[in-house]
Amino acid sequence: MRLCEKHLEVITKTVLEIHKQEIEKQEKQKHDRRLRNAELLLQNYRSFVANTADIKSDIIDLE
Template sequence: MTLKENEIEQVAAVAVRTALEYLEKERESQKKLKQDRRLRNIKLLLRHYRSFKMHYEATKEDLKELDEYLELDEFGDNELAIEAIKRSKKRTASMVKFIDKMIGIFKIMCEQSEKEEDKRIYQSVYYLYISEVKLSAKDISERHNTDPRTVYKDVEKACKTLSSLIFGVDSIRF
């Protein structure tokens, strides 16, 4: 059995169309995955915010001590390791300062909003991740007379806004 020329063209056209549809679906899937990853990164930053903040506070003194040790040349062969530690501490400090600034902007946005929901959203994020005393979702929901699930929904909304503040235009899905 042999295929005629027009049958071959039809098969090829279907194959090309199917391949293009598959590639488009893959591209959309990758874009969605990238967006989801950014939201997870925001949640991860929030979840570890307190420890980053403590690390940052300790870093100020650590950097001075490391500089003094390097000046005294007490580390010898370990100088590269010390420089790597300093770079890591400086990156953490920069990131904490940047996150603090973005959280400050987020706070202003929520407080200036006329919607009570926006104020609640900030307070939920604040008490869950930022304040010195961590409250549970249940405690926060009791303060706001809502369900604990509402606290987590508020966090989702906050993460979307914080994502755009932190990642800029890259956080927007077109």
């Protein structure tokens, strides 16, 4: 069975449209993940600061 040019055009447009939507969806998820990571960093900032202070004192003790 052979496809005529009109059918090929419709198939091509549909595939390109779906592909474009998938790329946009992936970009949005990527952005959301970065935003989530930034929020986690801000929420845990104080514990990170406390841990780095402990590490600094441990390094001084080792010297």
